[in-house]
Amino acid sequence: MISIDVSVRSAPYKIYLGENILPQLAQELKKIHPSSALIVTNTTVGPLYGEKVRKICNKGVRTEYLELPDGEAFKNWDSVFMVLTKLAEMGADRKSVVVALGGGVVGDLAGFAASIYMRGIKFIQVPTTLLAQVDSSVGGKTGMNMAAGKNMIGSFHQPSAVIADSSVLKTLPAREVSAGIGEIIKHGMLADADYFADLEANMESLVALDSGKTAEIVAGSCKIKSAVVAEDEKEAGRRACLNLGHTFGHAIEKLTGYGTWLHGEAVGCGLILAANLSQKLGNLTKEDVERVRKLLERANLPVRIEGLSVDEAIRAMKGDKKSTGGVIHFVLLNKLGESYVSEVPEELVREVLVEGGYVA
Numbered sequence: 039m040i041s042i043d044v045s046v047r048s049a050p051y052k053i054y055l056g057e058n059i060l061p062q063l064a065q066e067l068k069k070i071h072p073s074s075a076l077i078v079t080n081t082t083v084g085p086l087y088g089e090k091v092r093k094i095c096n097k098g099v100r101t102e103y104l105e106l107p108d109g110e111a112f113k114n115w116d117s118v119f120m121v122l123t124k125l126a127e128m129g130a131d132r133k134s135v136v137v138a139l140g141g142g143v144v145g146d147l148a149g150f151a152a153s154i155y156m157r158g159i160k161f162i163q164v165p166t167t168l169l170a171q172v173d174s175s176v177g178g179k180t181g182m183n184m185a186a187g188k189n190m191i192g193s194f195h196q197p198s199a200v201i202a203d204s205s206v207l208k209t210l211p212a213r214e215v216s217a218g219i220g221e222i223i224k225h226g227m228l229a230d231a232d233y234f235a236d237l238e239a240n241m242e243s244l245v246a247l248d249s250g251k252t253a254e255i256v257a258g259s260c261k262i263k264s265a266v267v268a269e270d271e272k273e274a275g276r277r278a279c280l281n282l283g284h285t286f287g288h289a290i291e292k293l294t295g296y297g298t299w300l301h302g303e304a305v306g307c308g309l310i311l312a313a314n315l316s317q318k319l320g321n322l323t324k325e326d327v328e329r330v331r332k333l334l335e336r337a338n339l340p341v342r343i344e345g346l347s348v349d350e351a352i353r354a355m356k357g358d359k360k361s362t363g364g365v366i367h368f369v370l371l372n373k374l375g376e377s378y379v380s381e382v383p384e385e386l387v388r389e390v391l392v393e394g395g396y397v398a
């Protein structure tokens with residue numbers, strides 16, 4: 039097992055990575071010494087790993103269990119309220135802890151509920167998708183969707199620990215593995231050209247989840263994200279770069295209906311659009327854009343979306359959290375491994391969308 043420090047000022051914590059490390063949860067609970075625990079999972083992950091995690095928790099603390107409906111379409115207030123209701127019914131108090139067992143949807147929902155129950159109780163992330171292990175479980179962004187847009191309601195609430203057991207990835211469908219790779223490629227593009235090149239050298243091993251290389255890559259992504267979050271916990275500046283590809287991606291998720299495109303797929307498509315935009319601005323070379331496209335394709339991620347309306351996409355992107363006064367801000371690249379945030383003339387955005395398959 040290895041550990042990575044997330045040195046946020048509010049409350050530093052560790053990410054634990056390794057195979058068969060779920061028992062580490064017992065150690066983390068011992069440190070917190072909670073009055074009770076609630077495991078929040080969903081109807082897919084619960085039957086696979088719920089009992090195992092419950093046994094680990096139950097040894098040290100009275101533990102209750104809740105399964106939410108599965109899917110991005112359920113990342114909403116009803117699910118958050120189910121968690122809050124369960125906490126109240128089990129008599130959870132300020133010393134109780136929430137254990138989020140699942141992918142990014144469960145992590146975001148359970149973390150958000152923990153952040154508002156009695157004005158905030160502790161939570162531990164036990165991420166079970168590749169995407170959650172490299173991205174969503176780290177950094178303390180929690181929340182839920184609205185019809186108006188992705189993650190429109192939420193909070194910053196750091197977990198007390200992240201326990202990412204690679205053995206649970208064995209049951210993950212291939213499409214979900216690819217979605218996770220979308221965020222991994224994002225990390226290379228925004229912060230680390232060497233990491234990007236390492237992905238180019240090892241993409242097939244990653245797609246197959248070959249153990250040694252995958253562990254190295256997961257740790258690499260966690261380090262990149264942790265460093266950015268430690269520098270800017272609440273997205274006052276630098277952290278916005280972790281949103282590379284998301285201005286486009288969140289619009290795709292919203293316009294196609296939550297869950298139709300997986301988050302990581304929409305981000306992958308957003309990465310190529312962001313790369314094209316960066317090329318139009320004279321920063322990225324054509325060759326670099328091709329490197330991004332090839333890497334996404336090797337990860338079995340879609341690089342085009344046909345038929346969405348340019349006007350609707352622009353409208354959706356104006357509702358992005360990085361927009362101010364109706365002006366959209368994009369994360370762009372100076373070069374591979376170096377990102378910045380800027381407004382962009384709308385005409386250029388429209389051009390990129392049309393070239394990417396949108397309808398004018």
Ligand SMILES: NC(=O)c1ccc[n+]([C@@H]2O[C@H](COP(=O)([O-])OP(=O)(O)OC[C@H]3O[C@@H](n4cnc5c(N)ncnc54)[C@H](O)[C@@H]3O)[C@@H](O)[C@H]2O)c1
Binds near residue numbers: 179
């Ligand atoms: N908070 C953040 O910083 C952050 C970062 C990235 C993404 N997100 C959010 O995360 C969500 C996407 O997360 P995701 O890709 O993990 O999707 P997800 O949580 O929907 O999980 C994907 C699917 O895999 C299933 N699953 C999970 N673990 C499994 C396992 N081990 N074996 C078999 N099936 C398993 C789930 O039940 C689900 O059907 C989006 O809502 C996105 O907005 C948040």
Ligand SMILES: O=C(O)C(=O)C[C@@H](O)[C@H](O)[C@H](O)COP(=O)(O)O
Binds near residue numbers: 221277
């Ligand atoms: O941690 C961050 O910061 C990110 O932007 C990571 C993203 O991968 C993630 O999808 C995040 O939830 C997007 O945040 P949002 O503020 O754009 O909703």
Ligand SMILES: [Zn+2]
Binds near residue numbers: 284
């Ligand atoms: Zn994301």
